[in-house]
Amino acid sequence: MxxxxxxxxxxxxxxxxxxxxxxxxxxxxxxxxxxxxxxxxxxxxxxxxxxxxxxxxxxxxxxxxxxxxxxxxxxxxxxxxxxxxxxxxxxxxxxxxxxxxxxxxxxxxxxxxxxxxxxxxxxxxxxxxxxxxxxxxxxxxxxxxxxxxxxxxxxxxxxxxxxxxxxxxxxxxxxxxxxxxxxxxxxxxxxxxxxxxxxxxxxxxxxxxxxxxxxxxxxxxxxxxxxxxxxxxxxxxxxxxxxxxxxxxxxxxxxxxxxxxxxxxxxxxxxxxxxxxxxxxxxxxxxxxxxxxxxxxxxSDMVDMTFTLAADIYDALKSAAIDVVDLYLPPDAVSQIAYLKIRPHRAGDANNALALMLTCSRQMVPKIAYVFDDDVDIRDPGDVSWAFGLRFNPEQGTLILPRQNVNFLDPSLTTSEPPFFISKIGFDCTKPTVGDLSRFDRAVVVPPAVVPDDLTILDTDQLTDALEKFIRQAPRAWREVVAEFAGHPYPALYHAFGRLRDRLGRREEDSPTFPYRFIDTGSE
Ligand SMILES: Cc1cc2nc3c(=O)[nH]c(=O)nc-3n(C[C@H](O)[C@H](O)[C@H](O)COP(=O)(O)O)c2cc1C
Incomplete structure (x- = not known):
């Protein structure tokens, strides 16, 4: 053929x-x-x-x-x-x-x-x-x-x-x-x-x-x-x-x-x-x-370098059993920057990945590498900036590899005569793998509630009774309450909650949503 x-x-x-x-x-x-x-x-x-x-x-x-x-x-x-x-x-x-x-x-x-x-x-x-x-x-x-x-x-x-x-x-x-x-x-x-x-x-x-x-x-x-x-x-x-x-x-x-x-x-x-x-x-x-x-x-017709570099990095990461979710080299950075998204399974995964990304290709690039968690969209510059700004800890998350091979075209080189080498840098923007990680949770917007087709609208008295029953069944986060009583006029629901408020409390250990519970009898 x-x-x-x-x-x-x-x-x-x-x-x-x-x-x-x-x-x-x-x-x-x-x-x-x-x-x-x-x-x-x-x-x-x-x-x-x-x-x-x-x-x-x-x-x-x-x-x-x-x-x-x-x-x-x-x-x-x-x-x-x-x-x-x-x-x-x-x-x-x-x-x-x-x-x-x-x-x-x-x-x-x-x-x-x-x-x-x-x-x-x-x-x-x-x-x-x-x-x-x-x-x-x-x-x-x-x-x-x-x-x-x-x-x-x-x-x-x-x-x-x-x-x-x-x-x-x-x-x-x-x-x-x-x-x-x-x-x-x-x-x-x-x-x-x-x-x-x-x-x-x-x-x-x-x-x-x-x-x-x-x-x-x-x-x-x-x-x-x-x-x-x-x-x-x-x-x-x-x-x-x-x-x-x-x-x-x-x-x-x-x-x-x-x-x-x-x-x-x-x-x-x-x-x-x-x-x-x-x-x-x-x-x-x-x-x-x-x-x-x-x-x-x-x-431009030089972007093939970026894609072949991505394939080199992918191969190296796979050999090291890194759980790769996505790999993206922003093309305008002409192969000098690589973003990786992983599911870390071991404490050293992110750092191992950075070292491989910076060293594995015969093209001697990239110079700068980032690793992110799998909830970050590495193809969205806004998400990358956010995660870099918030999840990166400079003292613990920086990997510098001194005296690495470099493409001599790199204008940041300080010498025009051999030997040519350069430091490379990696940024670990992943969350820690152990401990309470709820501080990293994203405050994302609640989607609209689903209102049942056969909803019978309750007044404030009826809502107060229903809300009390609902919270006594189990401690409830505010989002759960809003979802449960979707479709009722919100002033009535908020007033009903107000009637119960003095008998409701929350505990610090109930991170991250700190649900409401009755403090008179308990509601477990
Ligand atoms: C369109 C295009 C033009 C290139 N021009 C050059 C060049 O002029 N000089 C150079 O050293 N590398 C250039 N490269 C990079 C080399 O082609 C690349 O490093 C290649 O792997 C070299 O192949 P070789 O090692 O088998 O000789 C170019 C790459 C592309 C995609």
Whole structure:
């Protein structure tokens, strides 16, 4: 069965009302504002001036798009991604595919066929940013993919943003340097949200296309590149094939660019150069670009990082037998903040959970974690503020982990030179697990009482007798009285109560409702 194409994904977005199709001729310099103006919708610009392909962006920018792709609810996303990433599928090789409709090499090859534009004010140059870069691990032979933006150099050359030393692609480079060979690479441009998720993962013993199969729930069909032995999805729209000039080392200036943290990251950097030898693309190919930074970082094509991080955390918590009720990473915090809702069963559950949340992911985030009880809606900022303000005890509830790995893009780092590390902090906002916890009860509003259909209205004398009988049966909280006598005129009920009031008392030990009881005879 052929895998979903980008065109099919666009159709799915359209059917779900999540696509803004723009048919007017549009200049490349207009594209950043179009992305900014459509944070909750994908944009398909069908006619880009001077450009050979339509432009698609924001096509995996919201939680709704990921739930659409995976067929689950927002609450189920972390568990669903965690489950699928652990079920890699063998791949299938096909001899050819529509990806080979056009094979462009030599002097015909010109990267300017794609739309290039200046995205952020301080960007060093234009870049393409939905580039799933494929390389081979020379040791295991397995293929790896990672999304890396590629900055324009010339018609057949780009740079690559590979600043993080723990990225697999960067680790693969060293083996080629040692072997004295340039590193063959392929760049799969665009794809369905499943690809964005799979490229974030490393599953030991499997290549990333097998992991993609797990995410898709079906084997991925692969086709060989024209100019090297790398394999790419047959469903792809556009693939670049080239060589990373690893022998030259990271010497070419690169960046800065607006980053997913909505800053300019490491400023001017020095990276490798890639020479592109071949472009293959299907007829009618769509060029996909990942929106990044701007005014809506939580609704840009970088949010897949948040969802894969949530799945990592979910997995770690489950391994530690934490009773997870919900896990939510507010997208605008760009993976730096995580909220967890649990049912604590042991006194250390909340603190254990915080330590795991802060340390378990290879993406080295989040920096800040919170744990709440299961009566808190962690997707409601108001409820989160309330519970943090009221249930958090700074002295007992703060966990600080010093000298932790950190994404060096974090602008709160105080050094621009290695070693990079940072303190991480966790806030335990759960109630204690023992003792009288009634002080934490929420004062919630009483719902309207249910009035019986056959109610006979009593006068004050009759109500006094009935109320006395009711309280003598058992001590009664005021709410129980109101419910029992629902529908009677409230002045009569309040006057009846007033007649009995001097003979009624309450005991401190009857927390939390302190019911009324008769103090002349007792009413037990
Ligand atoms: C749209 C998108 C663009 C990204 N661009 C970069 C980038 O330019 N540089 C980088 O170091 N990481 C970038 N990332 C994060 C990496 O893709 C991510 O860490 C991935 O796991 C790396 O894969 P690898 O370790 O298999 O090489 C990007 C992620 C996304 C979703």
């Amino acid at each position: 052929a895998n979903m194409t980008l065109k099919e994904w666009v159709q799915k977005l359209d059917d779900a009302g999540l696509l803004n199709r723009i048919t007017d001729e549009t200049r490349v310099d207009e594209l950043p504002q179009i992305m900014e103006d459509n944070p909750s919708q994908a944009v398909l610009v069908e006619n880009v001036k001077d450009c050979q392909v339509p432009f698609l962006s924001n096509a995996y920018a919201t939680e709704e798009m990921f739930t659409l792709a995976l067929g689950c609810t927002a609450e189920e996303l972390p568990a669903e991604i965690a489950r699928r990433k652990k079920a890699p599928r063998d791949t299938v090789t096909v001899q050819t595919s529509p990806l080979k409709d056009n094979v462009i090499t030599g002097d015909d090859l010109d990267l300017a066929m794609l739309p290039w534009f200046c995205h952020h004010e301080h960007d060093g140059h234009a870049f393409i940013n939905d580039c799933n870069v494929v390389s081979r691990n020379l040791g295991t032979g397995l293929l790896d993919t990672g999304e890396y933006r590629l900055q324009w150099r010339k018609r057949n050359e780009t740079g690559i943003s590979l600043s993080n030393p723990s990225r697999n692609t960067r680790l693969n480079i060293q083996a080629y340097v040692d072997a004295g060979r340039e590193m063959p690479v392929a760049c799969v441009i665009g794809g369905t949200p499943h690809l964005k998720l799979s490229q974030m993962y490393t599953v030991e013993g499997y290549d990333d296309w097998q992991v993609l199969g797990g995410l898709l729930g079906e084997p991925v069909e692969l086709v060989k590149c024209e100019t090297n032995d790398l394999m790419v999805p047959a469903s792809a729209d556009i693939v670049l094939e080239g060589r990373m000039m690893v022998s030259e080392g990271p010497v070419h200036d690169e960046g800065p660019y607006g980053e997913y943290m909505v800053t300019y990251g490491g400023g001017l950097q020095h990276m490798w150069r890639i020479v592109w030898d071949c472009i293959t693309h299907r007829n009618g190919a769509i060029y996909e670009y990942a929106s990044i930074a701007g005014l809506h970082p939580g609704r």
